Amino acid sequence: MKRLIPLLALLLLLGGCTSSCSSGEAVATSTPGGATPPETQESAVPSPSAVPTSSPTVEPTPDPVESADPSPSVEPTATPASYDGPNDEEVLTAYRAAVEAFWWFQVETLxxxxxxxxxxxxxxxxxxxxxxxxxxxxxxxxLKSLFSDDLVEMLLPYDGTQYIDIDGVLYGLDGGRGTDITRGAETVQVLRDGDPDRCTVRVTVEVVDPEQDNAVVNTLTFDFPYEKVGEKWIFTDFSLVR
Structure with missing residues (x-):
């Protein structure tokens, strides 16, 4: 009996194999969990994907920002009218000539x-x-090239005796008063007030004390207007400061 059982099992196995093999049907092999695997297809070798060329990033142009501290706009300045009068050095040259001319009448003769x-x-x-x-x-x-008519008449009156013509030649009296020993150094400057036909020569002179080794004890200031009269620039007021 024990021998018959294995024999019967073998016969049954042979019978099942014969029927399956004769029909040519494939036996599906079960996979764990009963899931049927997908058919395996030959996958094409993928061509290397083109590396995308990165487009340059365009930064958006920011809106103009108003400066917190804008520079002030500069308005064009009007071109001033041309000035054809004497410059400062020319005015000072005229002042020195005026001092010399007054000197000939009030301090020393020509x-x-x-x-x-x-x-x-x-x-x-x-x-x-x-x-x-x-x-x-x-x-x-x-004198008229330096001073107003009134100043010229004061210095050289037509009936004067300090300077006279003798046989058509100029002669003068010898003499003079000398200088004021209480006057020291002087400072001269040209002042302008915007009038193109006028300026002022300001002279500041020291007052010294000869008994104190000429120590400065005070200062005096004189203003002499230098003006355009007709076609000439002349002093309309003048005096010696020493």
Missing amino acids: PLDRADSRELNGQVYYRVDYPGIDSTANLRGY
């Missing part, structure tokens, strides 16, 4: 040739020895 003298009305005159000034007409014309 240079004189003492070898050429004439006596007139009890007074001795000497010929003036100064280039360009050899008659009262020349002297008056020179």
